[in-house]
Amino acid sequence: GEDVVRALKGLWVHVMPGECFGLLGVNGAGKSTTFKILTGEILPDAGDARIAGHSILLALQQARQRLGYCPQADALPGDMTGREVLSMYARLRGVHESRVNPTVEVLLQQLGLDVGHKPKQWKRVRGIMHGAAAAVHKGGDWLGRLRGRSPAGSPAGGMSGAGHVAGTEDEEGGMGGRAVTESGGSLHSNRGAGTAGRGKGRKKGNAGLTSADTACGNYSGGSRRKLALAVALVGEPRVALLDEPSTGLDPGARRAMWSTLQGPHVLKAGRGVVLTSHSMEECEALCGRLAIMAQGQARCIGSVQHLKSRFGGGYMLEARLLPSPPSGSDAGSRGARGTSSGAHDTANSDAGGPEGLPSAAAAAGADDALMDACARDLVQHVNAVCPGARVVECDVTRLEVAIPRDSCSLADLFEVMEAASGPCQVASYALSQCTLEHVFVRLAGGESAAK
Ligand SMILES: Nc1ncnc2c1ncn2[C@@H]1O[C@H](COP(=O)(O)OP(=O)(O)OP(=O)(O)O)[C@@H](O)[C@H]1O
Ligand SMILES: [Mg+2]
Numbered sequence: 001g002e003d004v005v006r007a008l009k010g011l012w013v014h015v016m017p018g019e020c021f022g023l024l025g026v027n028g029a030g031k032s033t034t035f036k037i038l039t040g041e042i043l044p045d046a047g048d049a050r051i052a053g054h055s056i057l058l059a060l061q062q063a064r065q066r067l068g069y070c071p072q073a074d075a076l077p078g079d080m081t082g083r084e085v086l087s088m089y090a091r092l093r094g095v096h097e098s099r100v101n102p103t104v105e106v107l108l109q110q111l112g113l114d115v116g117h118k119p120k121q122w123k124r125v126r127g128i129m130h131g132a133a134a135a136v137h138k139g140g141d142w143l144g145r146l147r148g149r150s151p152a153g154s155p156a157g158g159m160s161g162a163g164h165v166a167g168t169e170d171e172e173g174g175m176g177g178r179a180v181t182e183s184g185g186s187l188h189s190n191r192g193a194g195t196a197g198r199g200k201g202r203k204k205g206n207a208g209l210t211s212a213d214t215a216c217g218n219y220s221g222g223s224r225r226k227l228a229l230a231v232a233l234v235g236e237p238r239v240a241l242l243d244e245p246s247t248g249l250d251p252g253a254r255r256a257m258w259s260t261l262q263g264p265h266v267l268k269a270g271r272g273v274v275l276t277s278h279s280m281e282e283c284e285a286l287c288g289r290l291a292i293m294a295q296g297q298a299r300c301i302g303s304v305q306h307l308k309s310r311f312g313g314g315y316m317l318e319a320r321l322l323p324s325p326p327s328g329s330d331a332g333s334r335g336a337r338g339t340s341s342g343a344h345d346t347a348n349s350d351a352g353g354p355e356g357l358p359s360a361a362a363a364a365g366a367d368d369a370l371m372d373a374c375a376r377d378l379v380q381h382v383n384a385v386c387p388g389a390r391v392v393e394c395d396v397t398r399l400e401v402a403i404p405r406d407s408c409s410l411a412d413l414f415e416v417m418e419a420a421s422g423p424c425q426v427a428s429y430a431l432s433q434c435t436l437e438h439v440f441v442r443l444a445g446g447e448s449a450a451k
Helices: 031-038 060-065 082-092 097-110 120-129 141-149 168-172 176-188 194-203 221-233 251-262 280-286 304-311 330-336 341-348 353-363 373-385 410-419 436-450
Strands: 020-025 067-070 239-243 272-276 289-294 297-303 315-321 390-394 398-403 426-433
Touching (some): 020 031, 031 239, 060 067, 067 221, 082 097, 082 221, 097 251, 221 239, 251 280, 280 436, 289 304, 289 436, 297 304, 297 436, 410 426
Parallel strands (some): 020 289, 067 239, 239 272
Antiparallel strands (some): 289 297, 315 398, 390 398
């Protein structure tokens, strides 16, 4: 054999505009390597890729210009503030000078980097209560709703028409109208140095400093992750490559990331996203299609629904078993289960069990020899009513069996399970639809175990 490990081989994917494509795989499957090749960080031995039509081999600069990249390990200039970093990348991506600040503010706000550690909503509301006029947030539909309901004499009137992004820093640090005016000015007339420099000077030593105005080297892990994600998205690149963007984010921040991606500036604007994640939930929430990778190769590519029905279609039967008594024999346990006579008869005939079980178990990587006699007995009974049933996982106390769709009557299956109360007892069992995780374990986990 050869000692060379090929981190990536033969991956063919076309990501459409507005599509979020997921790369799943166990550690070392080759996800980050894929991204490193697409960004030109490492050269492929063979093959090519195109970013918005530009070949990474022939026109890397053009390809890179259309790429946003959030690496798995953040590489941020630690002595720059979040605002400064984003403004810099916005300019590098060719955002028009007049759009740099608004672009940056929107991202800071969406990802929750502009608010320090206080809850955003609460602060906004407090701003209104205190009569800080013109605190209208861009896209702030909630304010419109509030305005409609607000009683006469409230500051609502002052808010209409302002239409700029109010720096939350002002609500936090400064008092009332003056600060808000400054913020408004910064967006509409400030040039060159940007809000970052100005804001930093003004706020130096101020207790109201927000995280967007602190050196990002001092950020918490989650904030660094948010900033790295913002860097990948700023300037609206045609394609964003996000390598585990949500790792380390708290649940709220993760939702904010999802809605940022699904929002009007990224997927809805027709930008493509390729992301890696170890969260099945995230992939189901975001990805139209995904690939499950193992050892540098895509094991499958398709929509979540397609993968579920193609590779995990049907149901998953999970049973908790009470360990069998040492003297328990096959004959004994079968006899005890005789209540379900129909299932009992077929289990012993050569049509179902004997043929279906061993091959299915081998195919799923389950070692027949390790299987407890009770589990084996139970599987035979299940196989009798569901000929296509496959053992996915099995140990002394737990049995997981995949039941193909339309392969059997669920009523029969329930009957078998209810009757399984001989010397080997089923403590509990559950029948559920296959999850993406089941598909993943089968296609990615099995491979790594075999390695
Ligand atoms: N610089 C390197 N030198 C040698 N081998 C490497 C290097 N970087 C990665 N590899 C190998 O390439 C394979 C794929 O690694 P890669 O980082 O792409 O995995 P991954 O899918 O991103 O994993 P994870 O989920 O842990 O991030 C692994 O076998 C890894 O050991
Ligand atoms: Mg990786």
